[in-house]
Amino acid sequence: MKDKTILLIGATQGTGLEAARKLASDGTRIRVLARNIAKARENYDETVPLVKGDLQDKGQPAEAFEDIDHIIFTAGVTKRPCSEDLIVSTEFEGMKRVLAAAKAAGFCGRFAFLSSIGVENPNWASALLNKIKGNALKWRLAMEDLIRESGIDYTIVRAGYLMNSVSNKRIQLGQNDLALQLRYRIGRKEAARVLVESLRHEEAGGKTFYAVRSNEAGVTVWSEAFNSLRSDDPDQKDE
Template sequence: MDTRPTIMVIGATRGTGMDVAWLLPRYGYELLILSRDGQKARELFTKRAQIRVGDITQRDTIQNAFCDVEHVIMTVGVPQWICREEQIREVEYQGTCNTIEAALKAQLPGRLVYMSWIGLGQPSLWCWLQDRLKPHQTQWRSRAEEALRSSGLNYTIVRAGLLSNAPVGMHPVRIDQRQLPLDLRYRSGRMDTALAIIHSLTRPTAHRATFNVYWGPGEQVDKAWKDQFDRLQPDPPAAPTS
């Protein structure tokens, strides 16, 4: 009987979520993928994962998807560069709220790790451009973070820098909780970000905490992950959302 913890990844068919899904079995986890496109998920992962079909924008399709799941990793976002605000609200805010509701209903025993990005609430050229292409995306993403903080769940919010497809380990990875703007000084590899997400699952200091992950100066050392996670502090208590 397989006793490995089961991790459900939402957003595994593209981007950083795909990197997370490919790495999880190497760290001793059983992989489960929730996708609205079950056929695509099966083609990508064949026998590596269980597949459950559901769309986070359709609440009724995910209510039973959290059964026998230890942790959830959520990396969902609107992939198109140009889209309507209604689509962003539906996917990035309401989809997150639906996921929170389903996790609470299932009494999720572990952690819900939510991937966001550096710079929310910090004015910058990149955030301005983001909101021009994807109307009010920073607002809806911020509201999604707030909903998770006030949910009562055991959560971690991982804020990635500007993402690159560079191979893992090319740059030292930095983790901190500063208020940083979204710009080219704070970049991150998708695979490095995926590793930070996976490491956060079992770190006690990542419980109800928000942190940045980005490339920094200096050299990466073997104990860097532990040292940086050990310095994390929990988020301030969140006001309940209406």
């Protein structure tokens, strides 16, 4: 992807920052949309273009979306507890604004989105999270739906519990919706890798799947792993 430019949204920290580091170390051009440029600059040298933009703002900066090949979206409300209003105005409405801005700029690349396990498989842990964090999982599924219905090419990665630790375990991808449980976890660096690989491989397009650390089998060849997943669109013929 050396000749590509990737826009990252939510890359001042966490998984987005890991994805940016991976891309930059591979020689891919990156651009970062951030609401706090000074904070973002702490992690990026002057060669990386930063564009100021807050997901809560009605308009998104058009220059962020010009001439980009792909988008990685990992933004979300970090603080908890938080109100449902904050989740909706930042995440759900923010996603609508980003998709609209991308379309307005003629974006025709792939949109990689970091979602979460448990959005379709409720249990006590997801109920607790929804209670503390403004129905975050309900709105995350609604964000996924916005992407799936947008007409933009996409990959949706439902990550397990995100952790900062690094592991040399394999990553497992799958499509039965896992419930939110601590045993289903993944490092932020590993989740970032899945997002980056999803942009590199045509086979990841139009697919929603989970990604967790595995004690057993896992991804060895990315193209084969993505290829083994079914498309979200039942009319799409899988290889």
